[in-house]
Amino acid sequence: MKPITKKHKIKKIPSPALSRLCKIYSLAEELEDKGEISISSKDIGKRLGVGSHNIRKDVSYIGETGTSGSGYDIKKLKAHIEEVLGLKKERNACIIGLGSLGVVIMNYQKDLLPSLIIVAGFDSNVNKLETIKISIPVYPTYEITEVVKRENIELAVITEPDRNIEKISERLMQGGIKGIINFTPVILNPGPGSVYVRNIDIVSEFRYLSALFTLSEKE
Amino acid sequence: MKPITKKHKIKKIPSPALSRLCKIYSLAEELEDKGEISISSKDIGKRLGVGSHNIRKDVSYIGETGTSGSGYDIKKLKAHIEEVLGLKKERNACIIGLGSLGVVIMNYQKDLLPSLIIVAGFDSNVNKLETIKISIPVYPTYEITEVVKRENIELAVITEPDRNIEKISERLMQGGIKGIINFTPVILNPGPGSVYVRNIDIVSEFRYLSALFTLSEKE
Numbered sequence: 197m198k199p200i201t202k203k204h205k206i207k208k209i210p211s212p213a214l215s216r217l218c219k220i221y222s223l224a225e226e227l228e229d230k231g232e233i234s235i236s237s238k239d240i241g242k243r244l245g246v247g248s249h250n251i252r253k254d255v256s257y258i259g260e261t262g263t264s265g266s267g268y269d270i271k272k273l274k275a276h277i278e279e280v281l282g283l284k285k286e287r288n289a290c291i292i293g294l295g296s297l298g299v300v301i302m303n304y305q306k307d308l309l310p311s312l313i314i315v316a317g318f319d320s321n322v323n324k325l326e327t328i329k330i331s332i333p334v335y336p337t338y339e340i341t342e343v344v345k346r347e348n349i350e351l352a353v354i355t356e357p358d359r360n361i362e363k364i365s366e367r368l369m370q371g372g373i374k375g376i377i378n379f380t381p382v383i384l385n386p387g388p389g390s391v392y393v394r395n396i397d398i399v400s401e402f403r404y405l406s407a408l409f410t411l412s413e414k415e
Numbered sequence: 416m417k418p419i420t421k422k423h424k425i426k427k428i429p430s431p432a433l434s435r436l437c438k439i440y441s442l443a444e445e446l447e448d449k450g451e452i453s454i455s456s457k458d459i460g461k462r463l464g465v466g467s468h469n470i471r472k473d474v475s476y477i478g479e480t481g482t483s484g485s486g487y488d489i490k491k492l493k494a495h496i497e498e499v500l501g502l503k504k505e506r507n508a509c510i511i512g513l514g515s516l517g518v519v520i521m522n523y524q525k526d527l528l529p530s531l532i533i534v535a536g537f538d539s540n541v542n543k544l545e546t547i548k549i550s551i552p553v554y555p556t557y558e559i560t561e562v563v564k565r566e567n568i569e570l571a572v573i574t575e576p577d578r579n580i581e582k583i584s585e586r587l588m589q590g591g592i593k594g595i596i597n598f599t600p601v602i603l604n605p606g607p608g609s610v611y612v613r614n615i616d617i618v619s620e621f622r623y624l625s626a627l628f629t630l631s632e633k634e
Contacts, residue, residue: 208630218622219600221619222619243602281625281626282625283625297519297523300519304516311625350628374624374627374628377624381438381441399528400440401596402528403502406506409506409593410500410501
């Protein structure tokens with residue numbers, strides 16, 4: 197593997213490739229944990245459900261070419277993805293909705309993504325704000341814009357359905373948020389270019405499965 | 416809207432359409448909650464980020480055509496999707512991995528998906544099984560096949576990374592599981608036809624965002 201130099205220019209990475217690079221990183225972590233040393237693009241592709249040429253192309257975006265025959269050195273591949281994509285860079289985040297899902301994501305993230313620093317929590321229920329016991333400062337949702345600006349928050353995680361989710365997303369954007377992960381069933385769609393939004397609708401996933409089962413029973 | 420009759424044959428629904436129908440259902444729920452009466456295919460498409468012709472086609476799979484001009488009656492559309500896709504049918508499920516995410520998914524699901532009945536929990540850590548306080552029976556992971564068969568469990572939710580996730584998925588399939596929702600970063604890929612698997616990798620989503628921010632800073 198050729199080491200990357202400061203002069204090596206990272207080409208613009210298309211979003212499906214970027215998404216796969218993050219999954220290759222997770223896979224490398226898993227394999228390293230199991231004590232494995234190297235992996236071929238073919239094996240990576242098999243695990244991710246895509247062709248090996250895709251994997252080689254994905255990895256080439258970050259300036260790597262692999263070694264023909266023996267494949268990628270897992271440790272180096274992981275370190276390299278981590279460096280180029282800045283995966284260990286600390287970034288401020290906030291949680292919107294302090295119900296059970298919000299609190300668990302906060303705890304879960306501490307173990308798995310220590311680079312994400314949750315610096316604020318928001319809830320529209322003022323009673324909840326007064327009684328909740330968590331280790332971060334909490335605010336009413338009408339203060340979102342101000343707090344996001346002041347605390348330099350880049351990422352918001354929305355965990356609870358709210359009638360005013362569009363207003364919440366507006367406030368986040370006015371505060372300069374860069375990305376939103378939306379765990380509610382309400383689809384956020386603020387238009388291209390402004391902010392990155394990922395809708396992860398767990399409830400719809402469960403419903404989709406239930407529907408699949410129903411339809412297969414009818415056949 | 417023409418009411419569906421028993422004789423109306425539901426055509427085979429392609430999976431993207433089925434997935435959208437579940438999202439249309441969530442949207443209908445949200446709008447009904449807000450007190451709205453009807454919605455056009457154009458507005459639904461806008462919210463879901465697809466064209467209105469897709470929406471009309473999706474809805475036509477369940478035997479509906481809408482009313483030209485005034486759009487769909489929200490209450491009826493919701494009830495109809497619910498009936499055809501069996502979204503209220505009770506189904507047995509299990510949780511694998513009794514860490515914080517496992518427990519919260521269990522509680523979260525109770526509020527949002529009362530039709531999913533979690534009847535068993537599994538963990539490979541026997542000490543955890545002895546000390547955990549939850550309201551469902553818990554078992555060691557080596558009993559998965561037996562319990563899934565006995566309890567007629569259709570859906571498994573895997574919440575914790577495990578070195579032996581492939582073995583766990585094998586045991587689930589030997590027990591006759593129909594679907595797996597996998598929240599761990601390890602990608603499960605058991606091949607087509609055998610069982611439906613949905614990988615929801617929350618950690619990779621956060622990493623993807625972090626990577627996007629890094630790359631945009633380099634530009």
